[in-house]
Amino acid sequence: MTMTRGNLFILSAPSGAGKSSLIKALLEKQANIKVSVSHTTRAPRPGENNGEHYHFVNVEEFKALIEKGDFFEWAQVFENYYGTSKQAIEDQLNNGIDVFLDIDWQGARQVRELMPDVKTVFILPPSRSELEKRLNNRGQDSQEVIAGRMAEAKSESSHYNEFDYVIVNDDFNTALTELEHIVVAARLQTTAQQIRHKDLITQLLA
Numbered sequence: 745m746t747m748t749r750g751n752l753f754i755l756s757a758p759s760g761a762g763k764s765s766l767i768k769a770l771l772e773k774q775a776n777i778k779v780s781v782s783h784t785t786r787a788p789r790p791g792e793n794n795g796e797h798y799h800f801v802n803v804e805e806f807k808a809l810i811e812k813g814d815f816f817e818w819a820q821v822f823e824n825y826y827g828t829s830k831q832a833i834e835d836q837l838n839n840g841i842d843v844f845l846d847i848d849w850q851g852a853r854q855v856r857e858l859m860p861d862v863k864t865v866f867i868l869p870p871s872r873s874e875l876e877k878r879l880n881n882r883g884q885d886s887q888e889v890i891a892g893r894m895a896e897a898k899s900e901s902s903h904y905n906e907f908d909y910v911i912v913n914d915d916f917n918t919a920l921t922e923l924e925h926i927v928v929a930a931r932l933q934t935t936a937q938q939i940r941h942k943d944l945i946t947q948l949l950a
């Protein structure tokens with residue numbers, strides 16, 4: 745069996761809808777997937793580690809990375825800068841590993857331009873009140889930050905129809921299964937299967 749290039753996925757959603765939780769659970773269920781670790785200028789939340797959840801940098805460092813052309817995409821979200829480094833994804837994809845980007849709609853637009861075959865998924869919360877409850881229950885942001893994220897939720901959600909797939913994250917396990925199906929379906933696309941099963945297809949068609 746020949747190795748194929750990995751698939752690139754984007755998961756976007758209003759803050760608190762459950763992107764990080766879904767990706768974390770997906771990594772536990774499916775092998776051969778990595779999540780890209782972004783750079784950000786926002787301060788670490790309690791329990792967040794540098795290099796694991798984000799690469800935490802200051803604004804000068806972030807701007808220097810932009811100047812060097814190190815970012816695949818970057819955007820300003822909630823007054824902070826966030827970006828995906830080219831290195832974070834290219835090596836993995838070339839090694840046949842599927843890569844997930846947890847990024848906002850602005851970043852998703854940039855990636856779509858660069859890699860039109862990216863698979864994009866938008867996560868909707870079941871209601872505004874549930875979204876607010878989740879942000880509060882997470883217990884990692886101040887009331888001021890939560891109010892800002894709730895104010896942004898409407899504009900972020902308004903971009904849902906730019907994405908290939910939409911999942912409502914009401915029951916967590918249902919949403920996780922739906923996300924898993926998208927990953928599995930992408931792996932079964934004909935172009936990838938043709939490479940993976942080249943010998944079999946040659947033999948069957950001989």
Ligand SMILES: Nc1ncnc2c1ncn2[C@@H]1O[C@H](COP(=O)(O)OP(=O)(O)OP(=O)(O)O)[C@@H](O)[C@H]1O
Binds near residue numbers: 878915917
């Ligand atoms: N289906 C669900 N039902 C109830 N709670 C959930 C569900 N999915 C996620 N949560 C909880 O909601 C909170 C927010 O989830 P998470 O941190 O994954 O959101 P996020 O979209 O990654 O947010 P951000 O963009 O701010 O990083 C967490 O406390 C998580 O445990």
Ligand SMILES: Nc1nc2c(ncn2[C@@H]2O[C@H](COP(=O)(O)O)[C@@H](O)[C@H]2O)c(=O)[nH]1
Binds near residue numbers: 759826847849851852
């Ligand atoms: N365009 C990008 N958006 C990103 C990136 N990394 C994270 N994000 C998005 O920012 C918000 C806020 O994240 P938080 O961790 O501060 O809650 C969220 O929508 C993320 O998806 C990135 O590299 N590029």
